[in-house]
Structure formats: C-alpha cells, structure tokens
Amino acid sequence: MTDSGxxxxxxxxxxxxxxxxxxxxxxPEAAIFKWRAACEWKNGxxxxxxxxxYYGLGQxxxxxxxxxxxxxxxxxxxAEDNGAxxxxxxxxxxxxxxxAGIAAVAQxxxxxxxxxxxxxEGDMDIQGILGIDEGIRNGFGGIKVTYKIDADAKPEDIEAxxxxxxxxxxxxxxxxxxxxxxxxxx
Amino acid sequence: MTDSGxxxxxxxxxxxxxxxxxxxxxxPEAAIFKWRAACEWKNGxxxxxxxxxYYGLGQxxxxxxxxxxxxxxxxxxxAEDNGAxxxxxxxxxxxxxxxAGIAAVAQxxxxxxxxxxxxxEGDMDIQGILGIDEGIRNGFGGIKVTYKIDADAKPEDIEAxxxxxxxxxxxxxxxxxxxxxxxxxx
Numbered sequence: 515m516t517d518s519g520x521x522x523x524x525x526x527x528x529x530x531x532x533x534x535x536x537x538x539x540x541x542p543e544a545a546i547f548k549w550r551a552a553c554e555w556k557n558g559x560x561x562x563x564x565x566x567x568y569y570g571l572g573q574x575x576x577x578x579x580x581x582x583x584x585x586x587x588x589x590x591x592x593a594e595d596n597g598a599x600x601x602x603x604x605x606x607x608x609x610x611x612x613x614a615g616i617a618a619v620a621q622x623x624x625x626x627x628x629x630x631x632x633x634x635e636g637d638m639d640i641q642g643i644l645g646i647d648e649g650i651r652n653g654f655g656g657i658k659v660t661y662k663i664d665a666d667a668k669p670e671d672i673e674a675x676x677x678x679x680x681x682x683x684x685x686x687x688x689x690x691x692x693x694x695x696x697x698x699x700x
Numbered sequence: 701m702t703d704s705g706x707x708x709x710x711x712x713x714x715x716x717x718x719x720x721x722x723x724x725x726x727x728p729e730a731a732i733f734k735w736r737a738a739c740e741w742k743n744g745x746x747x748x749x750x751x752x753x754y755y756g757l758g759q760x761x762x763x764x765x766x767x768x769x770x771x772x773x774x775x776x777x778x779a780e781d782n783g784a785x786x787x788x789x790x791x792x793x794x795x796x797x798x799x800a801g802i803a804a805v806a807q808x809x810x811x812x813x814x815x816x817x818x819x820x821e822g823d824m825d826i827q828g829i830l831g832i833d834e835g836i837r838n839g840f841g842g843i844k845v846t847y848k849i850d851a852d853a854k855p856e857d858i859e860a861x862x863x864x865x866x867x868x869x870x871x872x873x874x875x876x877x878x879x880x881x882x883x884x885x886x
Contacts, residue, residue, distance in 0.1 A: 634739065640732075643870055645868060694843070
C-alpha cells in the first residue's frame with residue numbers, strides 16, 4: 515500500500531514503519547529489543563563473530579541467514595590483517611545507520627534518492643591504546659562523515675534529510691553519548 | 701624473537717608492540733591514525749560498505765584485501781534483511797576489540813589461552829528510534845558482554861586479563877564515552 519500522494523520510491527516501506535509506531539505506542543513491551551553477536555577467538559588478535567538471532571516484538575527472532583565477520587589488527591601492528599579492525603566495524607555501523615535513515619526519511623518526505631555515498635573517517639592517536647600517554651583516549655578523537663547525495667530535492671532539503679537521520683540514528687547516539695557496558699567472565 | 705621467560709603462545713607479537721610503543725613515544729606524529737570506511741546506499745535500508753585503506757605511521761596504508769559489508773534492517777522492520785543491522789556491527793566491533801585485547805594481554809602476562817568466546821547483547825527500546833517517546837534514547841540502554849575463557853591461569857588472573865583489555869580497548873572507550881561526530885554533505 516503506497517501513499518497516493520507519494521511518488522518517490524526508495525525501497526523503504528514507510529507505511530509499515532508508521533503502522534509499527536502506532537502499534538508499539540500501544541504495546542510498549544513489544545518495543546524492547548535485544549541485539550546480539552557471538553565472538554570466538556581464533557589466534558593472535560584474529561576473531562570470528564556471528565550475528566544470527568535477536569529478541570523483539572515479544573519473541574526470539576532470526577535473521578534470514580547467519581552473518582559472519584572476521585576482525586583482526588593490521589600488519590603495521592604486527593598482526594595478520596585477517597579482517598577489518600574492530601574500530602572499522604564501528605565506522606561501518608555508523609555510516610550504514612545514517613544511510614538507512616537517510617533513505618527512510620527521504621521516503622517519508624517524498625524525496626527520490628538517486629545515489630547516496632558516504633566516506634567516514636575516525637582519527638585516533640594510538641599512544642592511547644599503547645599506554646604511552648594516559649591523557650590520550652583509546653578511541654577516536656573525532657569522526658567525520660561526508661555524504662554525496664544525488665536526489666530530487668533542493669540542497670537545503672538534502673541537508674535536512676541528513677540532520678533528521680542523525681537525530682534518529684541508533685549508532686550516532688551510541689557513538690556520541692555514553693553507554694553502560696558490563697563485562698563478566700563466566 | 702620471543703621472550704626467553706615466556707612460554708605462552710597466543711599468536712600475538714607482544715615484542716613488536718612493545719618496540720612500537722617505544723618508537724612511537726619518541727615519534728608521536730607517527731601514532732596519528734585515520735581509520736576509514738566507505739558506504740554506498742543500495743536500496744531501502746540496505747547499504748554496502750568497504751574498508752580498504754587507512755593512514756598511520758606517517759603514510760597511507762592498505763589492508764591486505766578490501767573488506768566488504770552489507771548492512772540492512774531486519775524483516776520485522778519491513779526491510780529485506782540483506783545484512784546485519786548497524787547496531788550489530790557495533791556489537792561485533794566491541795566484542796572483537798575486547799577479545800583481541802585479551803589475547804594480547806594474556807601473551808604479555810605469559811598466560812596460555814585455550815579458548816575464548818564471548819556473547820554480547822545490547823538492549824534497545826525501539827520507541828526511541830521510532831520517535832514514540834523523546835525520553836527514550838535511540839541507542840542501547842546498556843550492553844552486556846559475557847566471556848567464557850579456558851586458559852592456563854587462575855580465575856582471578858583471567859578476570860584481571862579481561863579488566864586490562866577493557867582498560868585499553870578502543871571500542872570500549874568509543875561506546876562508553878562520548879565522541880564528537882561531524883556529518884557534512886558535499
């Protein structure tokens with residue numbers, strides 16, 4: 515079912531999302547999700563992670579298939595470079611979250627997207643992780659995301675799309691605000 | 701070259717890391733890294749990201765190969781589930797960062813690891829991203845990481861390993877502390 519006044523088609527089912535918003539506002543317990551991954555150490559700094567199931571809408575859910583990821587450190591850290599580095603996974607998460615949001619907001623605003631590409635870069639002074647200077651953080655000093663967007667819209671409307679995506683992005687929130695992490699050994 | 705008193709072999713070249721620490725403390729400009737990803741919108745909430753080059757040790761660097769990642773929203777969000785969700789990428793990044801750190805610290809402390817597995821779970825109330833309740837954040841309410849570690853060490857030494865890995869983890873820092881993110885449209 516498409517909105518009759520909506521001619522843009524970015525492949526996002528906004529009607530379903532609006533219906534979900536309505537349904538979940540009446541049944542907030544169904545809005546509790548638990549996202550998961552499993553990680554297995556291989557050798558050195560190389561690990562293999564899988565993403566398969568999650569919890570939401572009141573029950574266990576499964577992805578259509580199991581997604582698998584190798585992570586490692588690069589050769590300049592005397593490692594084998596068997597996969598992207600952990601921090602690059604965070605960058606992929608942030609860029610893909612903002613990009614999905616741009617498509618969804620564009621659909622909602624009846625803006626036809628033709629192409630959306632982003633480059634994302636995070637600065638890191640590795641004196642932090644190496645323990646050289648306690649005043650230098652382990653993570654990124656800052657992150658810059660640069661979009662190129664070809665869309666049937668004025669530049670200011672494209673800017674507004676990106677701003678709204680940031681406002682609703684889960685990963686943008688995770689990176690820009692603190693989250694409590696508990697680590698236990700069983 | 702291995703430390704003569706060090707019999708554990710977890711595949712981490714700790715000697716090289718210690719040498720790097722020494723070298724970089726004398727040449728701090730070489731410790732400035734820039735990690736990158738590129739993201740291309742496919743359709744709907746599906747995007748394709750690549751990780752290929754980064755900057756560090758004063759010059760452009762390349763991974764041994766290009767790492768590619770599909771991200772999407774799941775079918776319960778009326779999407780096509782063509783890849784892991786962006787927030788699951790963050791979980792993979794966090795689990796793999798802590799796991800690499802455990803291997804490195806174990807090597808440094810001469811603890812032989814036999815197996816290390818982690819499950820990681822992030823709670824999310826999706827009333828946040830759906831805009832139902834402005835008081836609910838978009839990201840995770842909290843994250844729990846649970847390790848099972850089989851190693852040639854006492855339980856308290858294994859706990860200490862994990863604690864030290866947290867202390868030096870880039871992604872743990874990124875998730876638990878705020879990072880400035882700038883998003884621009886070119």
